[in-house]
Amino acid sequence: MISKWLFSGAFVFELGSWGALFQEMPIGAAALLFVSAHGISSALLAAGVWLLLPNRYKYPLPWSPLFIFSLSFFVPVLGAIGVAIAVFPALYMPRTQKEQAWDAIGVPDLPFRPQERSRDLMFQDGGLQDVLRHAPSAQKRVSALFATRRMPSKDSIPILKLALRDPADDVRLLAYSMLDRQESEINHRIQVSLQQLADATGAHKAAVHATLARWYWELAYLGLAQGSVLEHVLKQAREHVNSALAQDAGDDSHLLAARISMEMGDLEGAEQHLLDAQVAGIDLEKLLPFMAEIAFSRGDYTAIAQLLRQLPEDMLTRPPFAALARYWL
Template sequence: MLLSNKLILAGVSLEGSALAVLTQDIDVPLQLLGFITLHAAASAIIAQLVLLFLPPQYRQPKWTVLGLFFLLAFFVPLLSFITMTAVVLITRFFSKTVIYYPFVNVELPEFTLGSAGIRNSLGEGAIRTRLNNPNLSTEVRVKALLSAHAMSARYSVPMLKELLGDEADDLRLLAYGMLDNREKTLNALIHELLIKLETCHQSNLCQLYQKQLAELYWAFAYEHLAEGDMLTYMLTQAEHYTRAALEIKSDGDLWVLLAQILIKQQKNQEAEAAFDQAIRLGMPVTRIQPYLAELAYQRHDYQAMRKHLQLIPFNNQIPQISNIQRFWLRTPA
């Protein structure tokens, strides 16, 4: 406080002296030199005074802040005084406190293997058991069927198809409605994307539409919705739009999708080439190894199959793959 009082007194005295020089009857150059010298000294003191009143977090970088307030005080004396007073009041009484937390070591979060999200009250096995048990009441089986609707379509669709021949009308009609609704949803999305693709003139946007179309056509095969000639058609369309998207831009995900389609079409050699291309584009090898192991198994190359299985982490989250690893690599559970 004592220092600030001295600075205020010195600043006022120097500024008063600078103004007094202008009233003296001396040569103009000497008069201007005296005014500028005294005014600059007063401005420097005012800048230092403002710096003292600022909160600590606003004083850095020191010389930059000092220079800013000095220039304001020197070139805009009266207005800068009002501005700097407002700055001091705002920063001291109206600004939020800035808290700097140091870096610390934290423990690893607890991680649970398995699918993320809220799980159904019934597991897949329990749902299948209840649906396939005709001795249970229709109400219990309907509840199990509704639980199946919340499952992934890849696993629920086969169960729904099994119920199409069930003796219970409610179950049969509900299963048919759920299957029909899923097919209509996919067909509506495909129809919408085809319209967008016809009017598309930007290559990156066209590539996006083609990729989405490939994924939707592939969904019919992946979710077991299509069979026979319809399956062949869906796979052909999925391959067509995947290759069309790859012609615009090479993409690792698309090469993996193409390989999956080719496996379903029993074009294993082309599928392996597609997987190799995906790896060259930076796709994680561990993601592709299960497919390569499957292809090696189909051509009865068990040594290569074991090699691919060894490259898959043993803490794999998919139980089926972990069980296959333990069987073929004789790894204890």
């Protein structure tokens, strides 16, 4: 309602300003009257239009109403008509908005725990490694490290090692602390088992030797030990597993001894341990993959296919044997 009165006043003052030019009066007085009436008309028009504008066009003040006033005041007649032609159709006949076919959303943050792992895929850490290699945001790379907390250690440790080369201090320190925590947990278990070994006797002592062999092997298997430390860890694992076997610790110790020997490059010893494990009653399907790995290390590629054919059909359709079967069989 206020806008209508403002527009009406603007129209009346605009007519009055032009009427002053046709009156018989001095030129100076007529010009002053014209400018005054035209200025009041432009101000009323600017105020009325400003009240009708959407909020996003009203601000910032005073530039929005001042722009409308300038168009009307400095372009006599055509300025006011131009403002009316530009504004009123847009206010009273807005363009219909087309239905939006898609919504733009931001890139979601990485989860702090891994998504459910599909059994159809052998590896699922490639995405996190790509984030560590290519993400420009250090916060996203930190989120990638947090996402490894509930992953199996064998999958998470290569990702953490990759983060040790990150240019950001926060990422490197977090990766180092997470690796150090896993290594400290295993070393703590080793220390506890060594204390138990001092007082253990009989079957209990054999079990402690087997436990120590597994924890030393875990350090090597997970890649937490390297160089001379790796050699020391493997030697300790071999000594304890041999002690466990000497005291009849259990059939699975033969398999562990074979894996340790394979890691140390002793293929003959590993093969003998696998044969001993088979004699001890361990299922052949558990031993065949390691036998095939020994054959590959020796370059006996014909034996690999023969060994893999002895695996059950359902095993050959599941990772990681599905890819091996497609290549070798």
